[in-house]
Amino acid sequence: MLPSEPKIFHGRETELTKILALFSQGTPRIAILGAGGMGKTSLARAVIHRTEVIHLYGQYRHFVACDSATNKVELAALVGAHLGLKPGPDLTWAVVNHFSNNPRGLLILDNLETVWEPTELRPEIEEFLSLLTDVDHLALIITMRGAERPLKVCWSHPFLPPLEPLDQDAAQKMFLDIAGGTHDPTEVEKILALTDNMYGIFDE
Ligand SMILES: Nc1ncnc2c1ncn2[C@@H]1O[C@H](COP(=O)(O)OP(=O)(O)O)[C@@H](O)[C@H]1O
Ligand SMILES: [Mg+2]
Known part of the structure; x- marks a missing residue:
């Protein structure tokens, strides 16, 4: 169910080092930001296949492409479908309970901008992220176009700066x-x- 490791992947050593340092300090909550095409998804795909990350999260690594969701309910449905949950009107709590009742896991929400960019949707998306990060043992990485981090999440310090072009x-x-x-x-x-x-x- 995981996307493959990027076959063409150069540079980004600094970012990888920073991200892996956050993994070694506890449960990371990381926003990979930057302009479109900068390599956010590729970096997330590289992270999920790092030995350190496999060792920590094993089969509980999840990568969900969020492009098709247009609101919180659809986002929860995407994550729920990925987890194999039974469809329902709003899977928010089922998703949160699933992560609570499972061993420590890593959830990557890729391309979250579609659902986060409309300002009227932000509160519900931030609420969803907040509920997810209430699960102490759930590591979260989002990739999102732009330079702004969603509120209501204690993003790990130091923040990962938005990606710059490759050297x-x-x-x-x-x-x-x-x-x-x-x-x-x-x-x-x-x-x-x-x-x-x-x-x-x-x-x-
Ligand atoms: N570190 C990298 N080395 C080589 N190619 C890269 C790297 N990062 C991104 N790319 C390439 O650039 C393109 C855009 O990358 P992507 O990760 O989809 O960007 P974003 O998610 O920021 O929009 C893809 O074709 C990808 O293969
Ligand atoms: Mg992307």
Whole structure:
């Protein structure tokens, strides 16, 4: 049920180190933020396959793509379906109870922006996140476009800053992995500059 580890993945050592440090300090609650195409989902997919994380959470690692949810009830239904819960009008409590009654787990809510961006939905989404993080042994990672963290969650300190574009070296490696062949490095640099070092957005 988990997405695969990204096959093309360069750089992000600093972010991985920071995230894994938060895992070693207790139950992490991390928001991976940044502009679209910056690599938030890829980073989350890399984290979920790290040996340290597998060792801590084993089969209780969950990755839920949230793009299709348009409100809290749909979000809870997505998580519930992922957990194999029986469908119902509002699975919020069933989801929370499931995590409470299970051993420690890690939940990744990927691409949460769709449901969080409409300001009128924010209170209910924040309430849902708050209920989830009331479960002491549930680690939570969200990935979301932008630079703002949802309220009502005690995000782990120090906060992970919003992702910046890949450094030059990682961006060159990404380009060569995607484009293949041999290329004039100065030409590659020009292309990368056009995409703020995030050439991978064309690989979607
Ligand atoms: N660290 C990385 N190394 C190589 N390619 C990357 C990296 N991060 C992201 N990409 C590529 O960039 C594109 C966008 O990444 P994605 O993780 O979906 O971004 P986001 O979730 O921030 O919108 C994808 O094609 C992905 O493979
Ligand atoms: Mg994403």
